[in-house]
Amino acid sequence: MPDSNLEHLPRPVHFGRPRGLGRLCGAFGVLLFLGACEEQNVYAPPPPPTVTVAQPLIQDVTEYLEFSGTTVAYARVEIPARVPGVLQAVHFEIGSEVLKGDLLFTIDPLEYEASVQAAEAELVRAQAVLSEAEKTLGRARTLIQRGNISQASLDEAEADYLSAEAEVLVREANLTSARIDLGYTQVTAPLSGRVGRNLVDVGNLVGQGSATVLTDITVYDPIHVYFEVNERDLLRAIERIRSEMGEGGSTRDQANFPIEVGLTTEEGYPHIGVTDFTESQVDPDTGTLQVRGVLQNPGEQPALLPGLFARVRVPIAQRAEMPLVSENAVGFDQSGRYLLVVNDEGIVEKRGVTLGQLVDGLRVIERGIDPGDRVVVTGVQRAREGIAVQAQEIDMSSLLLSAHGGSASEGGRRGDGQRAAGDGAAPDAAND
The missing domain is CATH 1.10.287.470 (Helix hairpin bin)
Structure with missing residues (x-):
């Protein structure tokens, strides 16, 4: 009978082939393979980003001051009943054009x-x-x-x-x-214009005790536009005008200068006129000077009606050979406005600039770039100062045309000295 104490003795060790040896060899081989692969991989830097560049468009521009104004009728007169009596007849169509002397009403x-x-x-x-x-x-x-x-x-x-x-x-x-x-008793038109509606119907007693207003006549052609010029713009305009006129100029020479007007639904400033009145002094409460312009407004359905909001701009100087760039190319940071320029080595440089007004969708650059600079116009987010880029050149005038939906042939016919037709801001406003 075997001894029960033998169960506590250690089991004999077998020195045969281990069971996990094959797995160990396989893993070691994989490590050797991966190591060989890593030795063959070499880091390749990413290709330089591609950006689109264009040289500034050089052309003559007109410097403008821009204001908000309101259209006002050239003249408006109320037609009263000057004698008491019963209104007998109305002789006009509501809203029609009447001439001076035309019969409007008959009182008994x-x-x-x-x-x-x-x-x-x-x-x-x-x-x-x-x-x-x-x-x-x-x-x-x-x-x-x-x-x-x-x-x-x-x-x-x-x-x-x-x-x-x-x-x-x-x-x-x-x-x-x-x-x-x-x-x-024969009520006639005191001036030519558009007559309103009759405010009193036939058969009513008018003019009893006080004059009864029967209708009104409004003169639409020409039409006035009133706008306020702040002190800063006023002084700037006077300085520019005097510099162009020379020392021999007088304040009378500054009267009747041209203005351009556009409505909120219109592109650009299609209505041309001149100033015909300026207040004699700046309002000390508002710091503004009221100016009035007069514009032709022909037609049975005139484009300008009294009481409309109007955009007004006044040309104050002609500036020759100014650089213009796409407004999308302009960046802004704590240092102010800037453009990214690609130099001859393909490296991006940062140029601080002073902005001017908008001209046909392009921004005038007062100072900060040269005519031959290649300005980054698309891909600005991919370009950073000091990095190399791959530049693809285009013509800046194509961006001007795209802003207006024109054709290339139209762009070729654009001459120097073309006035701004876009909704541009004054130079100082652009720099704020």
């Missing part, structure tokens, strides 16, 4: 015709009395020479004549007044 004239007749009769009677007084005075002068009447009788005859003569003048004035009142 019967009462005034009777007044004219009565005044005429009173005048005839006064003239008859005057004729009799004249004859009496003539006889008295003859008799006084013969000594048949006294001086008192002659004086009385002269007084009667003068009184009769004065009475004739009074009756003539009464007749004139009656005829004027009769004329007021």
